[in-house]
Amino acid sequence: MDPLLTIEHVNGGYQRTKPVLHDISFTVGRGEIVGLIGLNGAGKSTTIKHILGLMEPHEGKIKVSGRELTDDIDTYRKQIAYIPETPLLYEELTLWEHLEVTAMAYGVEEKVFEERAEALLQQFRMKKMKHWFPDHFSKGMRQKVMIMSAFLLEPDLYIADEPFVGLDPVGIKSFLQRMQEMRDDGCGILMSTHILATAEKYCDRFIFLDQGRVLMQGTLEQLQSQAAMPGADLDDIYVRMTEEDSHE
Amino acid sequence: MNEALKVWEKRRQEYWTLAVKYLRLIGNSGFLFTIYILFLFGSYYYGQFLEWLPETFPAVLFFTLFFTWIVTRGRVRTFLKQADVVFLLPMESRLKKYFRASLKYSWMMEAFWVTLAFLLLAPLFNDRIASGGGILLSVLLAIFLLKLWNLAASFEEQRIQDDRKYKVHLWLRACLNAGVLYLLFSFMHVIWTAGAALLLAAIYQFYFSRISGSLQWERLIRIENNTVRTFFRVANNFTDVPHLKQSIKERTWLSFLYRLVPYSRENAYRYLFGRAMIRSGDYFGIYIRLTVLGMIFLAAVDISWGMWLLAGLFAYMTVIQLETLAYHFQTSQMLPLYPLKTSWKLAGVKFWIWGLGLLQAVCFIIIAAGEWLNAVIILIITLGMYFYGINYRLPGKIAAD
Incomplete structure (x- = not known):
């Protein structure tokens, strides 16, 4: 069976003459949380944009369940829920309407939508704000709307770009808890972050990006042995690897 | 020149460079022509309207209420920006000249609107209240002064943090304005009007200028944003205004x-x-x-x-x-x-x-x-x-x- 998400030798970027991504390859399987780790400007968000189909790779292939975006846009998109780095909300829609229109667009049945939405509001403590407009939301509340919209869809693949920014402790906990539940149900999750302590605790595998290239990838043990740093934590390995890279 | 005043001057210029661009677009869009046509039609119907208007029409009351609204509304435009809460806040005590310039500027702009409204109503004024160029001019000047008083008082009153109290002040000013304007339009003896002016000056001196408290930055920025938005919203009818932040009405x-x-x-x-x-x-x-x-x-x-x-x-x-x-x-x-x-x-x-x-x-x-x-x-x-x-x-x- 094909992995859920496959990225094969992708070169990409805004301009063909100045590629930002160089020969990126990795996979995200069903039932795993993969951390996409890198400094600011390492190419995390660009990689994510390519996966979402907002940018086209110059070379290489991106497949979800073995099929490319161009094979069938609708099927491709329906499998992915995206949590952006900065919350992107419709200023003219209330919280509840955000959830409703997202569920509509992805073809979630009305009954199912209502059940899931109520449960999410409860879990993320947003019941009171159900009919508020984004104007009255704090940064963290906005982020919660994006997270709830993603979980509402229960897709196969979650792509989360720095999901913790601005979240309160309860929000972070609910988010991570949900993610683990989704993973145990067989979903794949790709999460970019530079909060490495959290990543180390929750991700099953890691992909280190640096200057648009995959520096290393694997489980924590694999990374430790590749870096010849047994017992080291993710932070130390990452810092060491990027230092070496910049010495070259 | 004072540092703060330089900042003010620069902001005013920036705003007007932008505003002139939009005004030119509005002018080119055929809007002026429409206004001209409306003006031609309007002046014809205006005469007829005045003839039709019954003798019993309470002109003094009408003028009093209308100008009470004109004079009470509007606040001092400060050209403040959101980031000023961080960068200008520490200079608050040195910004006197900045806000004085804002007051002067706002007065000039408001005087323009007052004049426009007054000119539109001048035929009615001539017909029902009093005629003569000298009288017209002195009434207009009196309204200018009242407007200045209102702007100055409203700037002092924005220091009141409590929203309810702040609104009460607006209504109190409206009542005072109505009283003064009534004296003005009913042409009571000039002594009455002069007395009212003295009273207002005293109220300002002994009440408004002594309102304590620091500036309410958030409120000033809101006032500024509202002023700019009104203009851009008008311009948006003629062309696409990119930095117009839409406000949402739930309806x-x-x-x-x-x-x-x-x-x-x-x-x-x-x-x-x-x-x-x-x-x-x-x-x-x-x-x-x-x-x-x-x-x-x-x-x-x-x-x-x-x-x-x-x-x-x-x-x-x-x-x-x-x-x-x-x-x-x-x-x-x-x-x-x-x-x-x-x-x-x-x-x-x-x-x-x-x-x-x-x-x-x-x-x-x-x-x-x-x-x-x-x-x-x-x-x-x-x-x-x-x-x-x-x-x-x-x-x-x-x-x-």
């Missing part, structure tokens, strides 16, 4: 319309556009204004071909404004990720514009009720304009998106 009384969107994947765009149309920007406001204006014009004209022309004109103006709904979600980054067909997008916009078109046609027909042929022709012309806009102009806009 709950229209929420029954959302029931026209059954829950289904095809209707996601209809769902979004419906809410954008009713709550956001000025789509609905413009629609209502143009429809009401169209009805008034239709009612005023009694030649049938004139009515047809006006119906067509107003329908065309409306549909052109409503078409911009197609661009509404252009900058949304989530929408392109949805698994939706582009054809549903066009259908979503069409649905609402057709709905508004039908409603407008009905409104226009009501005016022509009784003359069946006329009504049918107006219906055909109105819907024809919508048909043209929706089927020939709209698809291009969606494709260009």
